[in-house]
Amino acid sequence: MEGVRIFCPATIANISCGFDVLGVALDSVGDEMTLRKTDTPGIRITKIIGQEIPLETEQNVAGVAALALLGECDFSGGIEIEIEKKIKPGSGIGSSAASAAGAAFGLNLLLGNPFNRHQLVRFAMQGEKLASGVAHADNVAPALLGGFTLVRSYDPLDVIKLNTPEQLYATIIHPQIEVKTADSRKILKTGISLKDGIRQWGNVGGLIAGLYTEDYDLISRSLEDHIVEPIRSMLIPGYDDLKGAAVKAGALGVGISGSGPSVFALSKGSAKAREVADAFRSAYSVVGVPFEIHVSKINQEGIKVLEQW
Missing domain, CATH: 3.30.70.890 (GHMP kinase, C-terminal domain)
Known part of the structure; x- marks a missing residue:
């Protein structure tokens, strides 16, 4: 696989009583991201549509999440990332989480899925740390896993996908x-x-x-x-x-x-x-x-x- 375009859902965190531990993914609103392999080593963010956020890899939550994952893989090539932001930063529905989770998911896919979705949470959390100062998982976990999620523990990280009633x-x-x-x-x-x-x-x-x-x-x-x-x-x-x-x-x-x-x-x-x-x-x-x-x-x-x- 040389490239992938993905939908990265908005999320609701806390769900009232579950501060920093509960979250849920939405279906009707989210970002789109495109990741492709390139011969130039490293992670580059080449285009951002919809919002004015940093293109610099180390200053962008998607870049930070991708770098965290790449640091644990044997890959000498490069990855270009394009982000179409449809979730406004500071909106409270997981704008930074969508970018961070999307970067981790897309990069993992291009590298042949060395990690499962649960394992990707800890990489996406590094993007959240850049955005808020705290590596929390209540948005990135449902973005990656879908449905309702519970962060039972942060040390060690233990994320559980919960049942979602159909209606x-x-x-x-x-x-x-x-x-x-x-x-x-x-x-x-x-x-x-x-x-x-x-x-x-x-x-x-x-x-x-x-x-x-x-x-x-x-x-x-x-x-x-x-x-x-x-x-x-x-x-x-x-x-x-x-x-x-x-x-x-x-x-x-x-x-x-x-x-x-x-x-x-x-x-x-x-x-x-x-x-x-x-x-x-x-x-x-x-x-x-x-x-x-x-x-x-x-x-x-x-x-x-x-x-x-």
Whole structure:
């Protein structure tokens, strides 16, 4: 194989109660990347469409992820990468993760798949470290594996793909403001009370149980965040109105996607997800901030090959 073009999905991280450990991949929005072999040794990013981000390999999350993987392979040739960014940086739906995971996946494919998808997570995490200062996996894991994922442990890294109920859909509203992950981490508390911890652990367990039993009511009851949401929601204009409107429209639950400013809602069925989109639209039209809305089925596959040659 000399080249490949891939779809790299947007993702929702945290899923309310699972800060830094839970994530899910989306199907209707994502980046496209093209990787091809070249005779010039090393990794070069030759084109970026859609956003102004660095072309320099060491300053680009895709370049850093690719270099991390290449460092463990015996390959003397080179790779050129083109990125079509359809996920805006700072949107809260895994822009950096899509690029980092896509680079690791595409390079691995061109080298004959020396690593499986689970093993690629740790390379993609290096891109996240460049973007946010922390090598977290809650976005890159679902981007690579698809569906819902749980990072059980970071040391050693242990990522588990979870069950995804067939009728689960996501609705995402992206206010057109930027919230950088590194900045949103700075405002978080460094400690929590035992009481809050117990409530959060119960919700994480309940959510995972609900995913496996496909109990939508249990999923709904578990989509609560008593630790991060109260702080980060202050960075999102109109957050409380958005949440109230979506719940009233029948969403199972509402939360902040990643570090924000995007807000997600999970619903049972595509019709209800579209009703939630209408509720989001009505609630946010009076805020005075431009926005985009996506309705998506859960992406069970993760990164997809669009073309190869």
